[in-house]
Amino acid sequence: MTEASDPVTVALTGNLSFNLLLAAVLTWPIAMGLLRLYTRAVRRSMRSQTPGTISALAPPPFETARDAGHGKPASSATLHDLPNASTSPGADMLLARLLAQSRRAALVYVIGGSAYALVMAAAHLLATGMEILPVRFSFLFWVFVWPVVLTVAIVSVTTRPARFALTAAYFIGLSALGAVGMRSSSDLTWAQVFLMWILSDLPPTILLLTYLSRRVRAVGPLILTFMFLAVTGSGIAVSVGGSQDSYMRAIVSLAGSVGLGGTGAFRALLAVGFLTFAVVGWMALAWIRRRYQAKQISDESVTVDAIWMLFAVVHSIGLVFEHPLWALTSLAAFGAYKICVRVGFSWLGRRDESSQTSPTLLVLRSFSIGRDGERLFDVIDRLWRRVGSIQMIAGIDLARRTVEPHEFLDFISGKLARRFIDGSPALEQRLRERDTRPDRDLRFRVNDFFCYDDTWKMVLSRLVHESDAVLMDLRGFSRRNAGCVFELHELVRLVPLDRVVFVVDRRTDETLLAETLGDGRAGVYRLGSINGRQVRQLLRALAAAAAPSPAVA
Numbered sequence: 268m269t270e271a272s273d274p275v276t277v278a279l280t281g282n283l284s285f286n287l288l289l290a291a292v293l294t295w296p297i298a299m300g301l302l303r304l305y306t307r308a309v310r311r312s313m314r315s316q317t318p319g320t321i322s323a324l325a326p327p328p329f330e331t332a333r334d335a336g337h338g339k340p341a342s343s344a345t346l347h348d349l350p351n352a353s354t355s356p357g358a359d360m361l362l363a364r365l366l367a368q369s370r371r372a373a374l375v376y377v378i379g380g381s382a383y384a385l386v387m388a389a390a391h392l393l394a395t396g397m398e399i400l401p402v403r404f405s406f407l408f409w410v411f412v413w414p415v416v417l418t419v420a421i422v423s424v425t426t427r428p429a430r431f432a433l434t435a436a437y438f439i440g441l442s443a444l445g446a447v448g449m450r451s452s453s454d455l456t457w458a459q460v461f462l463m464w465i466l467s468d469l470p471p472t473i474l475l476l477t478y479l480s481r482r483v484r485a486v487g488p489l490i491l492t493f494m495f496l497a498v499t500g501s502g503i504a505v506s507v508g509g510s511q512d513s514y515m516r517a518i519v520s521l522a523g524s525v526g527l528g529g530t531g532a533f534r535a536l537l538a539v540g541f542l543t544f545a546v547v548g549w550m551a552l553a554w555i556r557r558r559y560q561a562k563q564i565s566d567e568s569v570t571v572d573a574i575w576m577l578f579a580v581v582h583s584i585g586l587v588f589e590h591p592l593w594a595l596t597s598l599a600a601f602g603a604y605k606i607c608v609r610v611g612f613s614w615l616g617r618r619d620e621s622s623q624t625s626p627t628l629l630v631l632r633s634f635s636i637g638r639d640g641e642r643l644f645d646v647i648d649r650l651w652r653r654v655g656s657i658q659m660i661a662g663i664d665l666a667r668r669t670v671e672p673h674e675f676l677d678f679i680s681g682k683l684a685r686r687f688i689d690g691s692p693a694l695e696q697r698l699r700e701r702d703t704r705p706d707r708d709l710r711f712r713v714n715d716f717f718c719y720d721d722t723w724k725m726v727l728s729r730l731v732h733e734s735d736a737v738l739m740d741l742r743g744f745s746r747r748n749a750g751c752v753f754e755l756h757e758l759v760r761l762v763p764l765d766r767v768v769f770v771v772d773r774r775t776d777e778t779l780l781a782e783t784l785g786d787g788r789a790g791v792y793r794l795g796s797i798n799g800r801q802v803r804q805l806l807r808a809l810a811a812a813a814a815p816s817p818a819v820a
Contacts, residue, residue, distance in 0.1 A: 282502055284584060287577070290495035291474040298483035298490045302667045305678050309717070310663045317689045317719045344784035346777055346791050349768065349808040357814030358807070361626065361654065365806045368653035369423035372709065375611035376422060376571065380415035383575060383604040387411040387582050390596040394589040402451055406444045406463075413437065413468040414578045417475065418571050425646045426798055471581040475574060481645065485566065485670045488573035489555065493548035500544020501537040508536050552676060559672045565706035566671060575604050612708050625703060625711065626655040626813040629734035631727075632664070633741065633748045640664055640740055643770065643794070646802055647738065648713070651809070656703045656711040658730050660718055669713050687717040688726055698729065724753060731757050736813035737767040742794065743774040755783050764789045768808045 388407035392399050416437050424430050445460030478487030508518050522532030558564045564572075579597035586593035628651050632640050644665055651657060661669070670678075677683050688694050694716075702712045718726050731737065737758060744751060758767055764784075769791045771777065777791070792808050794801060 282506075283580065286498045286502055287495060287580065288474065290491055290498045291477045293494050293498070294487060294491045295477040295483065297494070298478060298487050301490070301675075301679070302483060302486060302670075305670060305675065305683075306663050306666045308678060308683055309661060309666050312684065312687050312717065312719060313661075313663070313723075314720055316721050343778075343781040344764075344787045344789045346769075346781050346789055349790040349792050349804075349811070351804055351807065355811070355814060358811040361810040361814045362807050364654045365650050365810060366803070368709070369650055371615060372612075372653060373419045373423040375608055375615065376418045377415055378611055379604040379606075379608035380412055380418060380575070381408075382607045383414075383579070383600045384408045384412035386600040386603045387579075387596065390583075390586060390593065390600070394586045394593050394596075402444070402448050406448055406460075409441055409444050410464055410467050411578075411582055413464070413472075414574050417472070417479075417574055421479075421570065421574075422567065423649070425649055425802055429799065467582060468578075471577050474577065479570065479574070481641075482667060484570060485668060486672075486675050488569050489552055489672060489675065491573065492551055492555070493545070496548035496551060497541045497545040500540040500542075500547070502540070504536050504540025504543070505533070552672075556673050556676050562702075562704070562706050565708050565710050565712070567710055568706070568708050569672070572605075576601055609707070616705070616707075616709055619709070624655075625705070626735035627703065627733070628655060628657050628809065628813070629730050629737045630657055630659045631737060631739040631751075631754050632662075633744060633751055639742055641668060642797055643740060644668065646797060646805075647809075650802075650806060652711045652713070653709065654711075655735070655813075656701070657713045658701075658734055659713065659715060660723055660726060660730070661715040669715055671712070671715070674715070683717075687719055688722050689719060690722065691725070694722075694726055694729060698733070724757075727754060728757055728761065731761045734762075735766070736809055737762065738770065738809060739767060740770045741775055741780065742770060742772040744771070744780060745774075745776045746779065752783055755780075759784055759787065766812050768792055768805075768812050770794050770805070 385408060388404055388411055389399070391397075391407055392404065397403070416433055420430050420433060424433060441460070441464060445455070445457065448460070449455045449457075478484070478491045480487075483490075508514050518532055518536060522528070522535060527535060555564070555569065559566075559569075576597075579601040582600070583594055583597040586596055628647070630644065630647065632644075641664070645668070648657065648668070659665070659669070674683070674686060677686060688697055697716060701714045703714075705711050716726050716730065739751075739754065739758070741748075741751065758764070764787050767789065769780070769789060771780070771791045772794055780791075781789075790808070790812075792805055794805065
């Protein structure tokens with residue numbers, strides 16, 4: 268038996284690659300289907316009354332300040348553009364943190380990814396017996412550090428131009444190293460330079476698109492873990508069943524006794540292996556859930572770790588042909604990455620623990636604005652959660668983006684209803700259970716409040732009162748958005764309007780907004796396209812709302 272046909276080598280290369288590929292391909296449609304069912308379940312409960320009540324409450328009538336005066340002239344709020352300049356030292360400090368914290372987190376991942384690439388590059392040179400030369404080692408290091416680009420794009424990049432610039436910077440570096448390498452080796456060509464990246468990094472990058480796209484990212488890593496284990500179980504069942512003639516005869520005999528032929532026996536063997544390891548997969552998901560609830564991991568760390576584990580497996584597959592033990596390189600490289608990331612965030616946490624506050628942001632929005640609302644929330648989610656938690660009433664518009672591992676597994680288990688608030692006791696308990704502390708990666712969480720149609724007003728009133736700042740997305744606000752009126756009235760009643768940032772655009776009926784708010788002075792932020800300048804100005808407005816100057820506090 269040659270080394271190429273060694274069963275261990277075959278299992279670690281061909282079988283492992285096939286199982287990973289098949290699991291990734293299956294993840295996308297399964298994730299989309301489950302998220303669609305999850306969204307439908309949330310919508311159905313949101314539109315229903317609290318269990319046990321006779322009838323749902325009628326929606327509130329659309330009422331402006333002029334309507335409240337029964338047609339008599341009434342004062343309207345004065346809408347003013349929020350200033351571009353800072354308003355207080357506290358706002359300056361919070362803005363600086365909003366801009367810096369995600370970059371610091373990205374730097375931690377860069378260091379962890381560099382440790383991974385160092386281990387992987389050294390292993391490739393040692394396994395193949397190639398001389399460790401500076402240019403050669405640097406080139407391999409750069410090839411294996413590619414996942415840093417994907418990680419930084421998730422952790423801190425908020426705009427498309429920034430993502431493009433990040434990717435361009437990587438390939439400029441790759442080209443520069445290739446040019447240096449061609450100077451020292453006449454055999455090296457540009458085709459070989461980019462072929463190395465294509466073979467090492469392009470396949471796993473394409474696989475990542477199946478479960479890390481923004482539409483399924485919240486649950487993609489969980490489903491991929493489950494599917495990989497279940498698909499591996501099918502492969503193991505077939506391998507074991509075909510390993511000895513006695514096993515094959517017993518399987519064929521058993522299948523024949525229930526009326527299955529050869530093809531049926533093979534399918535049944537696949538199903539038995541799949542279902543057996545599906546139990547293992549569910550246990551793995553339950554373990555992830557426990558660690559998430561214990562704040563040992565976060566939703567972002569699950570996603571980022573899945574990236575590095577996938578690349579670790581793919582990058583080490585070729586080494587198995589040198590010796591099966593080189594497969595351990597994936598564990599060594601991934602371990603180096605995890606150690607550096609853990610140490611980095613621990614150091615940052617000790618540095619910030621005693622000196623920083625954690626403001627809470629309440630996000631309100633019109634559910635009808637669709638992807639515009641999703642894009643804005645993505646930006647706020649990525650940056651604000653590095654300094655404080657976000658509170659929001661769960662809605663179908665962002666259900667796919669904010670679903671947490673334990674909420675998704677509750678849905679799969681048929682227990683999602685227990686997360687809906689059905690009265691004051693449930694609300695008080697949910698408020699006590701709010702998570703306002705950072706996870707190990709120093710990222711705060713989104714506290715979703717699931718409400719029935721007749722409990723959301725009660726929940727809103729409490730959330731408005733207990734938030735440091737409020738962001739209300741009113742782009743496209745008009746008389747069709749009657750559901751926003753109660754929220755606007757509660758804001759006027761419960762909090763100073765300088766703690767609220769109203770996001771508007773050219774579609775917003777500002778006259779109607781001013782009349783709805785009644786008397787007072789409300790700051791609006793006019794949001795055009797989401798670019799770096801707009802993001803910075805919006806963060807400045809939110810920082811001023813969360814940390815107002817003493818004169819207006």
